[in-house]
Amino acid sequence: MNGTETIGVVAIFFAAAFTNNILLTMYLGMCSFLAVSRQVKTAIGLGVAVVFVMTVTSAINWLAYYFLLVPFGLEYLTYIVFIIIVAAFVQIVEMVIERVSEPLYNALGIFLPLITVNCAILGAALFMIIRKYSLASAISFSAGSGIGWMIAIIAMAGIRQKMANSKVPKGLEGAGITLIIAGIMSMAFMGFTGMISLN
Secondary structure, three states: OOHHHHHHHHHHHHHHHHHOOOOOOOOOOHHHHHHHOOOHHHHHHHHHHHHHHHHHHHHHHHHHHHHHHOOOOOHHHHHHHHHHHHHHHHHHHHHHHHHHOHHHHHHHHHHOHHHHHOHHHHHHHHHHHHOOOOHHHHHHHHHHHHHHHHHHHHHHHHHHHHHHHOOOOHHHOOHHHHHHHHHHHHHHHHOOOOOOOOO
16 A cells, blocks of 8 residues: 555545544434433443444455455345345344443443444445445545544533533423534534545
């Protein structure tokens, strides 16, 4: 990898994490973001799991696409193959977390298996194919997207914990104020737009 390619890979990483944050600018992965962002500890656990799953499955999906689907003319199976790879890998991660940290496993609850259907993970895999990334760029993009997703959920969890003792107008309690905060965070991340672009 020469110097120009390295700069490109680094630029893709930072663009995916900040300027084109997969959660706050593309709104992928919102369901688990809103549901699990009540406690910082849980948000960190899920964030790390999403980064790990997104990075590894994107690399596996890239290899499967270019070395299995394309050579045999099976591109029409892309969605199915990508989902199967993500589901199998999430199952492995779930078993590992259960063995290593049972409190984290219990805290994540039903949302750990829901990483399988987190559209941000499938979205990252599809974006790398649509944009024709090399393997290094695909790994950089998916790692940056995962870290951007983790930054967003940890920031939301921190704000929601601080707001636990705040007075919120009755009509905005719960989901209302959470969506307003998400909108403000989204505008803040969109402020990075134009610094680095993936398009």
